[in-house]
Amino acid sequence: MASRCFMRKWETCRLASVFLTELTSNSTRCSNLIRDVSTALSSTHSIAMFEPKSVWGFREYHDGRPRGPLWRGKKLIGKEALFVISGLKRFKDEEDTLHKFIKTHVLRLLKMDLIAVLTELERQQEVSLALMVFNVMQKQDWYKPDMFLYKDLIIALARAKRMDDVLQLWESMRKENLFPDSQTYTEVIRGFLSNGSPADAMNIYEDMKNSPDPPEELPFRILLKGLLPHPLLRNKVKQDFEEIFPDSSIYDPPQEIFGAR
Structure with missing residues (x-):
């Protein structure tokens, strides 16, 4: 009877020991996992600070568009209007080329694009070009x-x-x-x-x-x-x-x- 009680106590102690050992081992693995994740995150953050184009294994490429209010303003102007503005400014000192450009590109603009071109030229203080565009606008059928x-x-x-x-x-x-x-x-x-x-x-x-x-x-x-x-x-x-x-x-x-x- 006494030996049976002793065996039960021994078995209980052995199971407790195994349980504590397993718990300690799991805690160590959890700690190691947390430490590894933390290290990875810190490493990624430090990389992002110095190499913003390499994050999580992907590369981000700059698309060439300016950031901030300038680009948000240009979103309101269509591609055709932006092309015309650039062309007018490029050829403003070449009279013959400028008139050809107006005939081939400015005259084909839609109403809202033409107004956008006029407004943007005024904003950039390109008043000579703005006056030309306004004269073109007055000859359109939709002009009032x-x-x-x-x-x-x-x-x-x-x-x-x-x-x-x-x-x-x-x-x-x-x-x-x-x-x-x-x-x-x-x-x-x-x-x-x-x-x-x-x-x-x-x-x-x-x-x-x-x-x-x-x-x-x-x-x-x-x-x-x-x-x-x-x-x-x-x-x-x-x-x-x-x-x-x-x-x-x-x-x-x-x-x-x-x-x-």
Whole structure:
């Protein structure tokens, strides 16, 4: 009886020993596995930091497209439009080649692509090319007078100090019975004043007074500031300003600064 109890205790101890041995072995294997995975991940991370083109055994190739906002903006322009923009800029100094390119590529563009080309050329300040594209656009069957098309091109020309082109485009716009907004008046008036042409600035001002839209203060203030060396013209504008905006004030510098009498 005593020997039987002893054998049972011995068997229990042996099983416990085997269980602990197996548990320890499994724990060691789990630890080794975790350590191996951690090492692999660390190695991959370090490789990715210094060799971004080799990750998990695959190679990533740069497709040549610029990253960031530039490419997101170009996604809105079709491939045909991008090709035309590139070609126009490439041949802009070769008159014969440029006209051939316009006939063979620009004229075949769809309406939205042609508008996209015009907008992008204005954004890049390629105003001569933008003016050519606008002239092509006016000859299309689908063309209808649009103030916004005129506005962007006129502002681009004024900022480039192409005031002769601004006058021609302005006359074309008025023949189509279109009136610009306050921003357009402001930029054109500022352009003529910077160009030393106060008479042309006053002509635009008279046109602004005949606009069906109510005037805003900004073009008046730009004109009042630019006409400081011309007190007679300035007084006329000042009188109109005080009638239209009775609650607004005007800063008048000392008259002797500009020799006004």
